[in-house]
Amino acid sequence: MSAAPLRTGSLRARTVVAVLVLLAVLLGLLSVAVEATLGDRLRTQIEDRLRDRASAAAALVGTVDADDLADRLSMQGLAVTITTSDGGSVEAGPTPEQLRQGPPEPPGLSGPARPGGSTPARGSATADGAPGSADVAGGQVSITSSSVREEGRLVTLVSRLSDGSTIRLTAGTGSVDEVLGELRWVMLGASAVFLLVAAVGLVLVVRRTMRPLDTMTNAARSIAHGDRGRRLRPARRDTEIGRVAVAFDEMLDAVEGAEHQALAAEARMRAFLSDAAHELRTPVAGIRAAADTLVRTPLGPAEREDLAVHVVRQAGRAGRLVDDMLLMARVDRGLELDLAPVDLGAVTRAEASRARLRAPELRVEVVEPSGAVGVSGDDDRLGQVLGNLLENAARATGGSGVVTVAVAVEDGHGVVRVTDDGPGIPEADRERVFDRLVRLDAARDDRSGGAGLGLPIARGIARAHGGDLVCAPGEDTTFVLTLPVVVPAPTLA
Template identity: 35%
Template structure:
């Protein structure tokens, strides 16, 4: 069936109906052929009996006179019978056909020509077509005193009988097939209802979001559809067992994630104080101006730099933990146009070795969200471009409206991202070292933070990249 998939119900009904139709067709053909063979054999016996009567004692079957001339001792020709006398040259000497009302008529020249061109074997019935009102006949011939006597019976009764039987069988078979299809549809529909209920449960579960968050799966197959003694019952029971295992696994996963989130949040919070102290003491030592050896000077500088980097990492981890925990964000109007202008200006001030271009519309584009978080998203994308592209790279920040959403894009003409890295680019601690050269290090959390913030704003972020063009696209609802 073009354009549609066949359901199990449709397959069962059509398959069984086809088998029944085949059986009815074979039975009907066998019946018709058997009846036709029987009627032909009976008709052939009648033809041969008529031939014996026509050539028997007292029959006018010689070359003299009409075949209908009787002396009273032979039987009279029966209705629907035909008698033809042929001479030695296969020419018709006389002919006689008895109509339904007993009238005896002679054959026309065209009909007589049929017999003149037909070869007759002794006492072997053949079929000839005389056309017109007479139609087809079953005839047989026998040589008698230099002439050939041919007798025959009309095939009209045979044709009428087989035609009537064919019509009856076609009608009965058609009605039987219709009843079978209707009954099959009802029976199959009734017996497949348990399977439909099991499929409905599976569809409801398939429609649930199981990727993250606390997930409960209350759907279960009913007790009526979990009988282990039936095929559908075994499927339903197995599905219930599977759903129970899945629910337990999801609950365990959620519990582990919550523990990890609490640990990261608590650890990040606790680490901020000692890191601030280390950074403060390092800056204090460097700011005193006291004499230090080169090794001491280098050590304090590295302590200050690494403590600052670790503080940034701790802040990022704490932010991710809060976003994962579902901490609500502010819902205020945010002017994305102004935000893009500020972000590009900051990027240009931080690094003048790259060309920072801005493409925004004249009319402001606003969304509802947390301005500081959205500013952080754009800053992370621009910092990512600065970190992973060589000097002289052109970085373009564009803003427009597409498909009813605000579209913010950061595009650069750098070396691109390796296709093996793109699929996990927004994972935590993912790095693009295999794809892009860089001079500065990174925590590997910038893009994951951007992804988490955009998701919290009910938007999405995607990347497309090839050598010479890399674009990060952020879509936010207006």
């Protein structure tokens, strides 16, 4: 299943657009909130002025007739309807339809009414109908109840007086709508200018903010063109871009290390194939020459037997080399081990006996502790490791030296030391002997030298068990096999 393609839209553009959209939404919400708050406040002021007019009218009831009072109230740009206690009705001022269309409101509406040049006292009547009193000197009429109703673009206040009359005052909200309209256009223009300035500032800020990404892009392209050693090395590692840069450098280090390992592995493989071909060419050439002689040349019985023995010997040598190469390949791929409790002392004694049979003049001494040394391992593979070490020791001593095999328990590990009294291994060659197809100059002849795969195979098997095989420093040649997980002796019984 293929992964979804990575979105490659401009990060700068998306950031600028996202921030501008967010700012536009916030400005829109702010405009709506301001308009709603201001509109509510202006309408409340109109209601308060209507109550002031109603209180002033209540103070004049009884001192002027209804027609005069209605004319005075209508001069404030209000639609006035006065219903007297005897059922009569007086109307003055513009009609509600004219107020709804928004006629200009006279200046007197912007402040408290002052009929007759006097300042009326404000009553305490509220919109919910709570009774109040005008408390004007000489006035005996008060407001018993009042109610406010807003419909369309009109605000109507109905006040009932204590003498039974009713005053209806209606004011238009056209001025409020005009103010809110002007405010709306001002907010729209200011928001447009603000967004334009914000867009320019965001482009500059985002461009500067995204500059490290351009640096990373240039570095990646430079590395792709061969500058493998280039790194970002961020000054701060605790920021978002710093963490990305650190991860980028770590990835490059890993890629470069993998590239070096791959090149080194390829070089080792080429060298191994070259050495293996060289090693196989010698026995194959010997077999071909002997076979050609046997076929083309008339020989006596003794000569034919010598050539046949030579063919067998060279074929065996080539077969051993092929077997070792196949085993080395299995070690590289990962050996399948049949793990079980194994007594290192028993394995050592068995391999020492085989070494004595192969080289009768070789003196093999086994040193063991009093108890069993048990490890979890593959009996056959561990025997192959010890067999390779003893064969290497016999080859180094010419088949007639002294080899000491010491088995011990150290720090919870089973340890086997194989020491011979041969010429020893130089310090510079103690690690090189574990390379494939490597033989020291003193052991290059066909009779005493192997193919150079015994020690690499032995180390590979040891490491497959979780242990190791090393060549210890010292005058004598000592190989140390270490295996983990010591098994208690009763388990081996």
